[in-house]
Amino acid sequence: MQREPNLRLDRIRARSGELPNHLIDELTAGRLDRREFLRRASVAGLSASAAGVILAACGGANSNGPAKSSTSATGPAKAGGTLRVAQQVPAATVNPLTVSDAGGLNLLAQTGEYLAFDNDATLSLEPMLATKWSSNGDGSTWTFTLRQGVKFHGGQTMSADDVVWVFKQLSDPHNASNALSNFGGVLLPEGVRKVDDATVAFHLQAPNGNFPYLVSSDNYNAIIVPAGTDYAKWPQTFIGTGAFRLDSFSQSSGASFLPNPDYWGPKPLLAKTTFNFYASQQPQVLAMEGGDADLIAGFVPQGAEALLTGKYTILSRKSSGHREISMRCDKPPFTDPRVRRAVALTLNRPALISSLMSGHATLGNDSPFAQRFPSTDPNVPQRKQDIAQAKQLLAAAGHPDGFSATYVSEQALEMPALAQLVQADAKLAGIDFTLQILEQSSYYGESTFGNSPWLDSTVSAVDYGDRGTPNTFLEAALSSHGVWNAAHFKDPTYDQLVADYVAAIDLQSQRKLAGQIEELLLDQTPVIIPYFLTSLTANTPNVTGVNPSSIGAMWLGKAAIA
Numbered sequence: 001m002q003r004e005p006n007l008r009l010d011r012i013r014a015r016s017g018e019l020p021n022h023l024i025d026e027l028t029a030g031r032l033d034r035r036e037f038l039r040r041a042s043v044a045g046l047s048a049s050a051a052g053v054i055l056a057a058c059g060g061a062n063s064n065g066p067a068k069s070s071t072s073a074t075g076p077a078k079a080g081g082t083l084r085v086a087q088q089v090p091a092a093t094v095n096p097l098t099v100s101d102a103g104g105l106n107l108l109a110q111t112g113e114y115l116a117f118d119n120d121a122t123l124s125l126e127p128m129l130a131t132k133w134s135s136n137g138d139g140s141t142w143t144f145t146l147r148q149g150v151k152f153h154g155g156q157t158m159s160a161d162d163v164v165w166v167f168k169q170l171s172d173p174h175n176a177s178n179a180l181s182n183f184g185g186v187l188l189p190e191g192v193r194k195v196d197d198a199t200v201a202f203h204l205q206a207p208n209g210n211f212p213y214l215v216s217s218d219n220y221n222a223i224i225v226p227a228g229t230d231y232a233k234w235p236q237t238f239i240g241t242g243a244f245r246l247d248s249f250s251q252s253s254g255a256s257f258l259p260n261p262d263y264w265g266p267k268p269l270l271a272k273t274t275f276n277f278y279a280s281q282q283p284q285v286l287a288m289e290g291g292d293a294d295l296i297a298g299f300v301p302q303g304a305e306a307l308l309t310g311k312y313t314i315l316s317r318k319s320s321g322h323r324e325i326s327m328r329c330d331k332p333p334f335t336d337p338r339v340r341r342a343v344a345l346t347l348n349r350p351a352l353i354s355s356l357m358s359g360h361a362t363l364g365n366d367s368p369f370a371q372r373f374p375s376t377d378p379n380v381p382q383r384k385q386d387i388a389q390a391k392q393l394l395a396a397a398g399h400p401d402g403f404s405a406t407y408v409s410e411q412a413l414e415m416p417a418l419a420q421l422v423q424a425d426a427k428l429a430g431i432d433f434t435l436q437i438l439e440q441s442s443y444y445g446e447s448t449f450g451n452s453p454w455l456d457s458t459v460s461a462v463d464y465g466d467r468g469t470p471n472t473f474l475e476a477a478l479s480s481h482g483v484w485n486a487a488h489f490k491d492p493t494y495d496q497l498v499a500d501y502v503a504a505i506d507l508q509s510q511r512k513l514a515g516q517i518e519e520l521l522l523d524q525t526p527v528i529i530p531y532f533l534t535s536l537t538a539n540t541p542n543v544t545g546v547n548p549s550s551i552g553a554m555w556l557g558k559a560a561i562a
Contacts, residue, residue: 024054042124043212045134077544077560082272085554086284086293088412089277090251091440096223097169097231100178100447101440102465102552103277105220106297107249109553110257110273111153112223112240115144115163116216118468120317120535120550125212125468129158129224129241139207139505144215146198150264152226153237153245160194165227167192167202167215178447179221181476181483182214186502209505210469217549218468243268243557253277269545269560279439281413288312288538294561295539295546297554301358302414307538308358316360317535319466319550320370323418324477325407325528326486328458333405338397340525344383345390346425349530355421356414360536364529367521368473369514371532374507375470377515383522390429402430408457409435410443415463418530422461433459448483455486462486466535466550474498474517478526489526 027037041051090103096112099105115130130144150158168189170179177183191203204211215222223240225231238246243265244257254276259268276293278284285304287293301308308314327334327343334340344366353361362371365383369376394402409419416437423433438453445452454460467473476482479498480490497520501513521527535550542562547555 027054042126043210045132045212077269077558078562079269079560080271081561082274083270083295083543083556083559083561084293085273085275085295085297086278086287087275087297088281088284088440089279091444093232093251094235094249095231096221096225096234098176098178098447099221100444102298102463105465105551106553107238107255107275108220108223109217109242109549109555110244110255110275111238111242111246111260112225113242114215114217114219114222114224116212118213118216118218118549118551120466120548125216128217129163130215133212135209135211139209139211139503140204141201142204142211143195143199143201146200147264148198150241151262152241153239153260153262154226155262156226158224158241159197160200161197162227163200163224164192164194166222166224167200169231170221176446176448177221179219182219182472184481184483185475185479186211186214206499207503207505208471209503210471213468213471216468217553218551220551220553244273247272263557265557268557270556273556280411288540294543295554296537298548298552299536299538300356300414300533301360301536302356302417304538305358312538313541313543315537315539315546315548317466317548317550318372319533319535320368320372320470320473321466321533321535321550322364322368322370322464322529322531323415323461324464324486325422325459325461325530327526327528328486328488329490329524329526330488331458333397333399333403334458336397337524338393339399339403341523342390342393342397342429343426343431344525344528345386345393346429346431347422347528347530348385348425349383352418352421353531356417357531357533360534361531362534364531365518365522366525366527366529367518368470368477368529369518370470373470373514375501375510375514377511377518380515380518380522385425387428394429394431399430402432404432404434405459406457407433407435407459407461408443408453409437409461410440410454410463411437412440412463415461419461455484457486460486465552466533471502474501478521487526489524491520491524494520494524
């Protein structure tokens with residue numbers, strides 16, 4: 001019975017590179033379960049059929065299968081109808097090069113597509129505009145084969161020239177690209193090369209075993225647009241390759257989209273989608289309750305309890321999305337790590353999860369390593385509230401009576417309520433935070449140092465969306481040259497550990513390095529991460545086929561409304 005699978009396994013090994021064969025070795029040694037093997041196989045470029053052969057030949061490993069996706073109402077999907085979506089108003093111009101907020105990135109996903117799709121339901125990467133990909137031996141070069149016959153909404157056929165042009169723009173350090181949060185230290189424009197009309201190669205600055213995530217829907221700026229696109233004028237057309245094309249758009253009030261008749265995949269069932277923008281979550285909830293919306297594009301339980309009563313269909317995704325409180329390591333009193341640790345020790349994290357998230361979150365331990373990530377070291381002790389120890393640390397740091405500081409945050413989701421609870425907890429140790437809550441557009445500013453309250457304030461809090469790997473959180477938000485390093489944290493030991501982690505291709509090495517990073521961040525505490533969210537989407541029972549991502553985007557190509 002095993003002879004044929006084993007024969008096919010030998011053939012797969014013979015034509016696979018170092019990384020896929022390493023995964024096979026990890027599976028047969030029992031260091032990967034079935035789910036994690038499938039996840040990593042998709043990143044390495046193994047097809048689903050090849051992964052199935054490997055599992056069969058290895059006895060299936062253990063029985064942990066991929067997560068099931070949530071579904072909505074029962075019954076056959078019907079064509080036609082308009083789906084009405086309530087969502088946060090974009091904080092800035094919907095420009096693929098610079099978008100950095102949930103309201104904007106969700107709109108990119110309506111008409112734009114990526115080389116690969118991060119399927120939260122199965123925790124795996126799936127082909128999108130690329131049909132397959134593979135790496136060289138050490139993960140320093142990745143080659144992608146493009147889907148043929150794909151057309152942009154303007155009628156032009158997509159080719160390797162478009163893909164190369166897009167990634168040269170996104171990786172150019174001289175551009176205002178928000179994607180530099182992913183590509184900084186990873187990819188330079190000269191590393192993006194056309195092999196032929198259907199093939200693109202990425203020659204990286206250093207080995208990266210998870211690079212395909214950086215050109216997937218995880219990196220929301222990386223939608224493929226025609227070469228030479230004027231990004232500043234893109235909101236006039238929303239040209240992409242997606243299942244929907246632009247009908248109308250207003251930066252302040254909303255947008256609508258129509259089916260793309262030339263779409264390369266299954267044609268959308270909906271006749272139209274409309275997106276109405278709201279300044280905060282509460283009016284979105286009221287729109288649902290009043291029958292003016294069919295779907296909320298992501299919400300948090302605080303202030304949205306009416307959506308959790310059983311009247312609506314709730315789609316949930318475990319997430320690495322989190323709230324991050326940064327303390328400027330270059331500004332007193334936070335130049336002393338004892339002060340930063342003291343602030344972290346004041347938080348009652350279970351109470352935050354209960355009151356703000358109604359339990360729809362998991363504990364954070366002041367590092368980006370969420371429980372969702374297989375590489376997270378589960379043996380690192382969880383930080384807990386300890387007011388006595390916080391006071392001792394403050395006294396040792398020269399602040400026996402505490403201190404005062406301004407805590408700056410944004411008017412979004414539960415962020416103002418989180419600020420109030422942090423303020424109350426910190427007060428128990430004599431720390432007096434004055435709160436400053438800004439509108440999102442003012443808070444983010446230009447999202448660059450010197451031009452952003454988020455990045456420039458002594459204490460700031462930000463909402464990070466989900467990623468399939470912790471790489472972006474580790475590099476962009478905490479490395480010495482990270483473009484989102486609001487804590488202004490600079491630690492050569494940390495930088496080297498992260499570089500080693502990113503380059504590692506086996507789970508054992510990653511977990512060992514992750515544990516060292518987690519311990520270092522607990523000691524230094526440049527940031528506080530109190531919890532990781534469970535991403536929630538609500539729709540009315542007559543809506544089916546919605547595919548929300550935990551990063552905040554909404555995929556409606558298979559959606560229908562009765």
